[in-house]
Amino acid sequence: MKKVGRIISNVVVALILVFSIIMTVAVLSTTKSDSHLPNLFGKAIFNVETDSMLSEQGFDKGALIIVDLVDHSEDKGKVYKVGDVVTFWRYYEDQKYLETHRIIEDTKSNPSEVVDGVWIHGGTPYYITKGDNTPDIDMNQDLSIDYLSNDRVVAIWTGTAIPHLGSVMGFLQSQLGFMLCVVVPTAIFFLFELFKFITALMEAKKEKAIAAVKNAEDEIKQKVIAEMLAKQEAEKKTEAPAKKEPESADDSEDEIKRKAVEEYIAQQEAAKKAAEREEEIKKQAIAEYLAKQEAEKKASEEDSE
Numbered sequence: 001m002k003k004v005g006r007i008i009s010n011v012v013v014a015l016i017l018v019f020s021i022i023m024t025v026a027v028l029s030t031t032k033s034d035s036h037l038p039n040l041f042g043k044a045i046f047n048v049e050t051d052s053m054l055s056e057q058g059f060d061k062g063a064l065i066i067v068d069l070v071d072h073s074e075d076k077g078k079v080y081k082v083g084d085v086v087t088f089w090r091y092y093e094d095q096k097y098l099e100t101h102r103i104i105e106d107t108k109s110n111p112s113e114v115v116d117g118v119w120i121h122g123g124t125p126y127y128i129t130k131g132d133n134t135p136d137i138d139m140n141q142d143l144s145i146d147y148l149s150n151d152r153v154v155a156i157w158t159g160t161a162i163p164h165l166g167s168v169m170g171f172l173q174s175q176l177g178f179m180l181c182v183v184v185p186t187a188i189f190f191l192f193e194l195f196k197f198i199t200a201l202m203e204a205k206k207e208k209a210i211a212a213v214k215n216a217e218d219e220i221k222q223k224v225i226a227e228m229l230a231k232q233e234a235e236k237k238t239e240a241p242a243k244k245e246p247e248s249a250d251d252s253e254d255e256i257k258r259k260a261v262e263e264y265i266a267q268q269e270a271a272k273k274a275a276e277r278e279e280e281i282k283k284q285a286i287a288e289y290l291a292k293q294e295a296e297k298k299a300s301e302e303d304s305e
């Protein structure tokens with residue numbers, strides 16, 4: 001279960017990070033682009049803010065539309081046709097903004113001056129545009145026709161529009177949306193990775209400390225056994241010269257029994273003392289280890305402060 005939970009958490013964090021990167025690229029490319037549209041491999045997506053193109057062939061307010069960006073250095077002589085929906089710069093009351101409307105045939109000008117719905121003036125094509133849901137064609141502030149030239153066109157609609165998703169995109173591109181959907185998830189990702197790193201570090205440190213205590217216990221046991229054997233050997237050598245020949249068989253048998261009992265009691269006493277000493281050394285080693293951990297913890301807290 002822990003492994004499955006870890007995999008799921010890693011997938012979620014990865015998705016959040018990928019989404020944050022995509023949104024960051026979109027926002028940064030929007031601010032750096034001359035058209036203020038996010039340039040993603042020659043295409044752009046943006047939010048529709050009005051219902052001027054509301055129709056069966058168009059799109060409504062809040063939709064997310066995809067457009068092909070126009071490169072004027074390569075498409076300098078490009079001619080658009082009637083029915084194309086283009087995004088272009090408009091100037092109205094000292095304001096410059098992007099408009100997305102459809103190119104229509106000019107019914108107000110002389111038909112002989114219109115070629116395939118394109119108003120030709122001095123060999124230069126001009127276009128008349130209109131929103132599908134607006135009663136009038138696009139006009140200037142002085143109520144004259146706003147003839148559209150190629151240099152004002154920044155993109156042409158691909159025909160793809162996703163309802164309501166544009167409002168979400170608009171929120172994500174706002175300061176609040178960018179903070180909630182990009183900055184906060186990214187911060188959560190790094191904090192989560194930092195937590196995993198600290199946890200792994202503590203686990204490794206704990207395992208190392210346990211191994212050190214175990215090695216110390218083994219070393220103490222071997223030392224105690226060696227000391228006990230050395231002591232027994234020394235006692236054996238000390239008692240050896242004191243031996244005397246028994247005066248009789250009965251005396252010899254009693255002496256052997258007495259010495260056997262004494263040796264057994266001595267061995268039991270030595271084993272008891274060795275066990276007590278081993279337990280005391282173990283407690284001391286654990287106490288020293290805990291004291292060392294506490295000192296390191298206090299030092300770490302002082303450094304962090």
